[in-house]
Amino acid sequence: MTLQQLLGIELPIIQAPMAGVQGSAMAVAVCNAGGLGSLPGAMLSAEALGKELAAIKAQTSRSFNVNFFCHTPPATNARSRQREVAWRAALAPYYKEFGIDAAAIPGGPGRAPFSAEYADVLAPFKPAVVSFHFGLPSAELLARVRGWGSKIISSATTVDEALWLQAQGVDAVIAQGLEAGGHRGIFLSSDLSTQIGTMALLPQVVRALRVPVIAAGGIADARGVSAAMALGAAGVQIGTAYLLCPEATTSQVHRAALKSDAARHTALTNLFTGRPARGIVNRIMKELGAINAAVPDFPLATGAIAPLRARAESQGSGDFSPLWSGQNATGCREFGAAQLTRELAAGF
Amino acid sequence: MTLQQLLGIELPIIQAPMAGVQGSAMAVAVCNAGGLGSLPGAMLSAEALGKELAAIKAQTSRSFNVNFFCHTPPATNARSRQREVAWRAALAPYYKEFGIDAAAIPGGPGRAPFSAEYADVLAPFKPAVVSFHFGLPSAELLARVRGWGSKIISSATTVDEALWLQAQGVDAVIAQGLEAGGHRGIFLSSDLSTQIGTMALLPQVVRALRVPVIAAGGIADARGVSAAMALGAAGVQIGTAYLLCPEATTSQVHRAALKSDAARHTALTNLFTGRPARGIVNRIMKELGAINAAVPDFPLATGAIAPLRARAESQGSGDFSPLWSGQNATGCREFGAAQLTRELAAGF
Numbered sequence: 001m002t003l004q005q006l007l008g009i010e011l012p013i014i015q016a017p018m019a020g021v022q023g024s025a026m027a028v029a030v031c032n033a034g035g036l037g038s039l040p041g042a043m044l045s046a047e048a049l050g051k052e053l054a055a056i057k058a059q060t061s062r063s064f065n066v067n068f069f070c071h072t073p074p075a076t077n078a079r080s081r082q083r084e085v086a087w088r089a090a091l092a093p094y095y096k097e098f099g100i101d102a103a104a105i106p107g108g109p110g111r112a113p114f115s116a117e118y119a120d121v122l123a124p125f126k127p128a129v130v131s132f133h134f135g136l137p138s139a140e141l142l143a144r145v146r147g148w149g150s151k152i153i154s155s156a157t158t159v160d161e162a163l164w165l166q167a168q169g170v171d172a173v174i175a176q177g178l179e180a181g182g183h184r185g186i187f188l189s190s191d192l193s194t195q196i197g198t199m200a201l202l203p204q205v206v207r208a209l210r211v212p213v214i215a216a217g218g219i220a221d222a223r224g225v226s227a228a229m230a231l232g233a234a235g236v237q238i239g240t241a242y243l244l245c246p247e248a249t250t251s252q253v254h255r256a257a258l259k260s261d262a263a264r265h266t267a268l269t270n271l272f273t274g275r276p277a278r279g280i281v282n283r284i285m286k287e288l289g290a291i292n293a294a295v296p297d298f299p300l301a302t303g304a305i306a307p308l309r310a311r312a313e314s315q316g317s318g319d320f321s322p323l324w325s326g327q328n329a330t331g332c333r334e335f336g337a338a339q340l341t342r343e344l345a346a347g348f
Numbered sequence: 349m350t351l352q353q354l355l356g357i358e359l360p361i362i363q364a365p366m367a368g369v370q371g372s373a374m375a376v377a378v379c380n381a382g383g384l385g386s387l388p389g390a391m392l393s394a395e396a397l398g399k400e401l402a403a404i405k406a407q408t409s410r411s412f413n414v415n416f417f418c419h420t421p422p423a424t425n426a427r428s429r430q431r432e433v434a435w436r437a438a439l440a441p442y443y444k445e446f447g448i449d450a451a452a453i454p455g456g457p458g459r460a461p462f463s464a465e466y467a468d469v470l471a472p473f474k475p476a477v478v479s480f481h482f483g484l485p486s487a488e489l490l491a492r493v494r495g496w497g498s499k500i501i502s503s504a505t506t507v508d509e510a511l512w513l514q515a516q517g518v519d520a521v522i523a524q525g526l527e528a529g530g531h532r533g534i535f536l537s538s539d540l541s542t543q544i545g546t547m548a549l550l551p552q553v554v555r556a557l558r559v560p561v562i563a564a565g566g567i568a569d570a571r572g573v574s575a576a577m578a579l580g581a582a583g584v585q586i587g588t589a590y591l592l593c594p595e596a597t598t599s600q601v602h603r604a605a606l607k608s609d610a611a612r613h614t615a616l617t618n619l620f621t622g623r624p625a626r627g628i629v630n631r632i633m634k635e636l637g638a639i640n641a642a643v644p645d646f647p648l649a650t651g652a653i654a655p656l657r658a659r660a661e662s663q664g665s666g667d668f669s670p671l672w673s674g675q676n677a678t679g680c681r682e683f684g685a686a687q688l689t690r691e692l693a694a695g696f
Binding site (some may be wrong): 226228290 | 384460508525526541542545546548551555566567568569571572574575576578579612614615629638674675677678695
């Protein structure tokens with residue numbers, strides 16, 4: 001069975017779910033072009049998720065994907081409070097620079113993991129595909145999703161993670177190469193030296209698994225799609241190339257960075273959320289180090305940096321923003337997501 | 349003009365020069381199979397280089413490549429002596445474990461950069477191709493090599509490095525993705541966060557340059573060759589896959605590591621030479637950190653670890669050896685380099 005048959009799609013192009021920079025409009029455009037559009041759930045309340053799902057259902061009859069994170073939220077205790085205090089002290093010079101009252105900064109809303117509450121909202125919509133990041137949710141929640149007939153996919157950043165996901169019964173695995181933008185899906189380890197490039201990861205995952213493998217990381221255009229197919233991928237998941245589409249809600253500072261030479265230099269950083277994610281190198285990453293051991297646990301780090309980001313962005317600066325991008329932003333196109341999907345599919 | 353025409357070869361497969369694990373026998377086998385065999389010069393004395401070149405000339409009439417490093421050797425001064433003392437102190441527990449007299453360890457021979465002396469040896473052989481790592485030698489030395497009619501190639505690890513090499517007039521550029529084994533060619537920066545995966549680097553270099561681009565990093569088999577070609581490569585340079593060939597001088601502990609699951613986990617490390625190079629993670633990398641800021645400058649670090657390596661290898665252990673490997677060792681084959689070259693070329 002092809003990936004297209006498995007997921008009920010026409011083209012083996014999956015638009016990567018990108019929390020914070022896209023919603024239902026992007027998903028609908030990609031679905032109606034024959035690809036698999038994705039709705040990222042991690043930054044949506046249950047109510048907002050319901051509205052977005054209704055918007056998708058109203059605009060397409062095609063298969064779509066809903067994505068969730070499935071991290072374990074950190075405990076709130078003396079240790080976490082100490083880390084928060086220490087981290088805010090590290091950020092104090094920036095608060096001063098922008099005239100921000102550090103004492104008045106609320107804890108960040110962060111990102112929520114998949115939960116029974118989300119599942120309740122999802123149930124009536126029965127999405128064709130539900131994808132997860134950072135592993136999988138509990139067996140009970142996973143069984144509920146399967147019960148609606150949804151196909152389950154998740155990201156692997158190593159051969160070990162791919163084998164683990166297959167053993168849990170996923171329908172397909174995304175091999176997320178180190179080039180990929182946004183959060184690394186890494187979940188069996190926290191050692192970033194285990195993370196490898198798509199050219200090396202993809203064929204090793206294809207060789208190790210029975211289930212279809214979807215390639216992600218560094219794929220920017222039809223040639224990249226062809227290369228992934230040559231390496232044995234059943235399909236591709238592409239994010240960065242969609243960030244300049246009109247359907248994306250990418251901020252102006254983020255769009256400007258993606259179009260500049262700055263996009264050539266990205267790094268994995270934990271400064272914005274507490275987990276490693278790839279973004280264009282900016283001032284805060286240079287000054288505090290892209291990976292900083294003092295950062296609060298995911299997703300708590302979001303809170304302390306939020307007011308700096310807001311203030312800088314209001315002045316047209318991305319110095320404190322997560323400028324998510326993969327290592328190849330040359331495929332970003334400023335036209336509709338439907339057309340981009342069709343152009344990418346020319347490589348298939 | 350194709351890369352084959354430019355370099356005078358039949359197949360666009362370049363066997364990566366691998367100092368310390370191969371010599372003329374490997375180069376000859378690859379050349380006679382129609383690929384471009386390479387002789388690594390960095391660890392050879394001028395006399396040994398002459399003998400190896402004579403051996404190649406005696407066994408093939410085809411184009412061959414000779415490779416040199418072109419680093420600037422570090423100054424020997426109070427600072428370098430201090431670093432050496434501090435580094436040996438860090439290694440002291442290991443010297444003690446193996447009963448090695450730390451005071452009796454000589455400075456390492458290390459690796460020598462391309463020089464007028466090497467050029468004198470090279471001149472009568474007029475190799476079809478001379479490749480460099482860590483940038484290029486002086487304009488004067490480069491002009492001498494060009495004067496014999498040799499084509500010049502060098503490695504780029506970023507778009508900026510690729511543009512710099514093209515501006516110096518190289519005939520082709522190797523785009524060395526982060527997956528590649530052995531020493532990173534990085535030379536315009538020392539910031540490892542600039543290093544990107546082949547799937548992202550290759551198409552960006554192809555887009556930026558007029559000269560042919562050779563793909564390296566993570567390519568392990570014919571499918572990998574096809575993928576690189578799909579991304580616009582004019583040819584490929586492959587190292588790791590050749591490490592188990594009978595023509596390689598790869599040590600037994602290195603061969604055993606490449607064949608084991610340990611090969612799934614490599615890291616960039618400066619412990620063995622002072623510059624970042626990719627090898628299979630072993631005891632010393634785990635215990636001292638793969639990248640350690642106290643390591644002496646390249647290539648001086650080679651000396652201090654040499655006796656530990658020798659002692660451990662004599663006991664069948666690779667705990668202190670540079671187990672160079674790219675991120676995809678699944679292409680390693682235990683048959684002749686000629687057959688491997690032809691199998692790789694099936695992807696072209």
